[in-house]
Amino acid sequence: DTAVSQTPKYLVTQMGNDKSIKCEQNLGHDTMYWYKQDSKKFLKIMFSYNNKELIINETVPNRFSPKSPDKAHLNLHINSLELGDSAVYFCARSPGTRGGGETQYFGPGTRLLVL
Amino acid sequence: QQPVQSPQAVILREGEDAVINCSSSKALYSVHWYRQKHGEAPVFLMILLKGGEQKGHDKISASFNEKKQQSSLYLTASQLSYSGTYFCGTDAYSGAGSYQLTFGKGTKLSVIP
Numbered sequence: 074d075t076a077v078s079q080t081p082k083y084l085v086t087q088m089g090n091d092k093s094i095k096c097e098q099n100l101g102h103d104t105m106y107w108y109k110q111d112s113k114k115f116l117k118i119m120f121s122y123n124n125k126e127l128i129i130n131e132t133v134p135n136r137f138s139p140k141s142p143d144k145a146h147l148n149l150h151i152n153s154l155e156l157g158d159s160a161v162y163f164c165a166r167s168p169g170t171r172g173g174g175e176t177q178y179f180g181p182g183t184r185l186l187v188l
Numbered sequence: 189q190q191p192v193q194s195p196q197a198v199i200l201r202e203g204e205d206a207v208i209n210c211s212s213s214k215a216l217y218s219v220h221w222y223r224q225k226h227g228e229a230p231v232f233l234m235i236l237l238k239g240g241e242q243k244g245h246d247k248i249s250a251s252f253n254e255k256k257q258q259s260s261l262y263l264t265a266s267q268l269s270y271s272g273t274y275f276c277g278t279d280a281y282s283g284a285g286s287y288q289l290t291f292g293k294g295t296k297l298s299v300i301p
Contacts, residue, residue: 114273116230116291128286163229177220177277177289179229 076100077180079164085186086154093140094149094183096164105147106177107139108163116163122147159187189213191278193292200266200299208261208295210276217287219252219259220277223270224294230275233261263297271299 077098086092098105104123110116120139121128127139136152151158161182167175191212200206210219218237222230234245236252236259247264257278263270273294282288 114224114294116275116294118289118291121286126286176232176235177222177230178232182229 077164077166077178079162079180079183081183082181083184083186085188087188088154088156090154091150091152092154092185093151094162094164094185096147096149096180097145098164098166099145100166100168101144103144104167104175105141106165106167107147107149108165108179110161110163110182112160119149120147154187156187159185161185190290191276191292193274193276193295195295196293197296198298200263200270200297202268202299202301203265206263206266206297208263208274208276208297209258210260210278210292211256211258212278212280214257214278214280216252216254216257216278216280218279219250220279220289221250221259221261222275222277222291223272224275225272233274266297266299268299268301271297273297 080095106121107119108116109119119130119133138150140148161184163182164180165177167177191210194209198206218235220235221233223233224230234250238254250261252259273296275291275294277289277291279287279289
């Protein structure tokens, strides 16, 4: 039981649109993440966030922004969607504060297709 | 920096053994192993902390050589259910008290009857 949920499971949209993906975890874990997995299956971290700090991967375009309304949620907002944004986006959680050696528990993923 | 996994793909018959390797150019705090089946999320298999320990459950085990910054995943007497893509994730210190987990490109394992 990973206890991480994501909505929607599938998202098909047009270029230029703005969309959000929601993520919720119910174990009160401190750290949440967003990963992007492209068509070549490369799993790349985009953001890690705990209630103290947002860590941004410098290669992520600023069209992507994580928003955390509370400890249980870390939503991903994407502005001006591009074709290259098509991928599977995974939310994940870990119990600690990124002190190293923390297991990542992944949500089911959101399959984004930009047309 | 991304760890390097080898091989990129391997095909096994049921009952055969396999080894998947993961190496990094950075000093590592820990190594993670995950398995992802098609259309599903990565699932945690095990984590190895620095100290050279070996871990395992069932017929899947792993080792971590801290000095060489390498880890290997051992699958013995493979079963059809072992099929999937195996990712290693390396944990390295990124500054300000935080660690960065970086995944390799994955090893696609196919077990056939």
